[in-house]
Amino acid sequence: MKEIKLAIKRLEHARDLPLPRYMTEGSAGMDLYAAVEETLVLEPGEIKLIPTxxxxxxPPGYEAQIRPRSGLALKYGISFVNTPGTIDADYRGEIGLIMINFGNRPFTINRGDRVAQMVINEIVKAHITEAEILTETERNAGGFGHTGK
Incomplete structure (x- = not known):
């Protein structure tokens, strides 16, 4: 497993919250905490920006992906509108979570709740070249569901 140095700045309004961390030795993602000032409720179908x-x-060449926590998704239908969300290497602002409640009952978010996970990935940049013809494959232009159920 490759390791990199990740500098994390705890913002003033989150001094009492833990830094993101891996909850087990084998975790791919580190948990992020809700830095809400007061308890808030996410109603069914509602979208809110949650501060971390x-x-x-x-470091250059890396991104952070923000993903839902599987337990919150399964038990309450909580996810993110832009999942996975991408944090680029040159972004230095607060990480915000665009949460949505796909469930059928209100979901309460308390200060310090673990509400997301952040996975660090290495990035490959593509060199773009325009082409008139693409090589053929067995699938070719077969789209959604082209191989059956």
Whole structure:
């Protein structure tokens, strides 16, 4: 497993919250905490921006992906509108979570709740070349569901 240095800045409004961390030795993602000032309720179908109270400094060539926590998704239908969300290496602002409640009952978010996970990935940049013809494959232009159920 490759390791990199990740600088994390705890913002002033989150001094009492833990820094993101891996909850087990084998975790791919580190948990992020809700830095809400007061308890808030996410109604069914509602979208809200949830602050995390942290900003990061990724090395060039890396991104952070923000993903839902599987337990919240299964038990309550909580996810993110832009999942996975991408934090670029040159972004230095607070990480915000665009949460949505796909469930059928209100979901309460308390200060310090673990509400997301952040996974660090290495990035490959593509060199773009325009082409008149693309090589053929067995699938070719077969789209959604082209191989059956």
């Amino acid at each position: 109270g942290v900003a990061i400094e990724l």
